[in-house]
Amino acid sequence: MGMLEGKVAFVTGAARGQGRSHAIRLAQEGADIIAVDLCSQIGTVPYPMATPEDLQQTVKEVEALDRRIVATQADVRDTAALTAAVDEGVAQLGRLDVVAANAGIASYAAIEDISDEMWDDMIATNLSGVFKTVRAAVPHLKANDGGGSIVLTSSTAGIMGMAHLSHYVAAKHGVVGLMKVFAIELAPHMIRVNSVHPTTVNTDMVQNQGTYDLFRPDLAPGTATRDDAGDAFLTLNLLPIKWVEPVDISNAVVFLASDMARYVTGVQLPVDAGSVVK
């Protein structure tokens, strides 16, 4: 008996990485899934973003668990598309209980090198996208007698400052502000709202040359390897590990989404190998 039998979860950025892992872990606990992903490139993002094939793979893996999934290509920056995706998912799956606002992008530059376009893409996706996700989902959650659970994916960069990430850090701190407001506003409906704060996670958003270069400014651009970057990632964490796996974030999401955490709301939960407390 899973911890989420009979529940339906809405996951953004579900084509790969943490989003796919959340879809699978939630499905393993019995939930059906409404999945969206942009499945397309954003101009200022320096690594290849997810594809329609990636989203299809998530569909396969959820269906292999005998759970239902309604997957749509939709942009978290596009209110109409998001609302249509959620409404269609609820129409097919019957309800909505859990929201994992996970979609996010990364890019890196010194303050004076962050272009207006980089700034706008980041805020639009990682901050406004989270707001639009929750706004589209809330009417369905309020329809439940027993409330619901919303988990916003922030970052250790939502708690601490990090060089060359002005736009990312601002967006991820902003997510904490949203979480606090949502928690207060939705508490009377027994809808709980929390944020998770991962350290470096072993996904394509991190495992790419742009990130390797950022973390190894001592090496010539384009030459830092996964191992070189791993040595730098290790120094971020208190526990002796280079990165955590997507499933570690998913396990925290499952905890927060389930009755195990029925009275946990308004909480920032780092899953960060001690990075913040270091």
Place this chain on the structure above:
Amino acid sequence: MGKLEGKVAFITGAARGQGRSHAVRLAQEGADIIAVDLCSQIDTVPYPMATAEDLQQTVKEVEALDRRIVASEADVRSLPALQQAVRDGVAQLGRLDIVLANAGIAPMGAEEDPSVSWQDVIDVNLTGVWNTVRATETVLVEQGQGGAIVLTSSTAGLKGIGGDSGGGQGYTAAKHGVVGLMRSFANTLAPHRIRVNTIHPTGVNTPMVVNEFMQTWLAEDPTIAGAMTNLLPVEMIEAVDISNAIVFLVSDDGRYVTGVTLPVDAGFTAK
């Protein structure tokens, strides 16, 4: 298959309330238990504390789950007593993986001498937690297989609640101090893959809160009662809610969670 098969957990304040609930919940997940409790009264505590019969009840409930438990009466204010309990428990159960520093008192309100109440609550709720980690960290380090420690703080470990009595101020100071201990131990024990976190319960339905004295104290000071309101529309939460958060933190589900202050407080600190 439980999340804690083959593990052994040391729990202080295990005779009743949250401590008993932790023992039972961890045992449900497969852990064997080393349990201690004072099982005696402290003069400045205005409600009846746990008894030897309470601790025996915890033993029964863990054994009913087909798990082993080594229970003894020990005072968290005594490092040698804790060390002895840990030694005996590990000798019988073979290892140690999890430490729950749960024992605590709430001597707030009417008091003869505020200094005595202050000292008692600092001794039990702060020094007792420090002793609990000191009595166990060597075992965890020498075992060399990591571990998970959860220190029970409170919403009073994050906010300035607790009233203006010596015991209440001591309670808030001690529970804030527990966060400092957690952050220090998280740093020093991380190289050994030992994780350390705090939990911060709001009012929990246990004998420490649900007793005549505490209810009168809350009723007599509306500013305190008002400050005790949760964000979610629930008056009080259950001991098992704290135990469930602990299961997450000490299991592989939380294998990379360390240095975290985790409120289980119905939004109390988010108001």
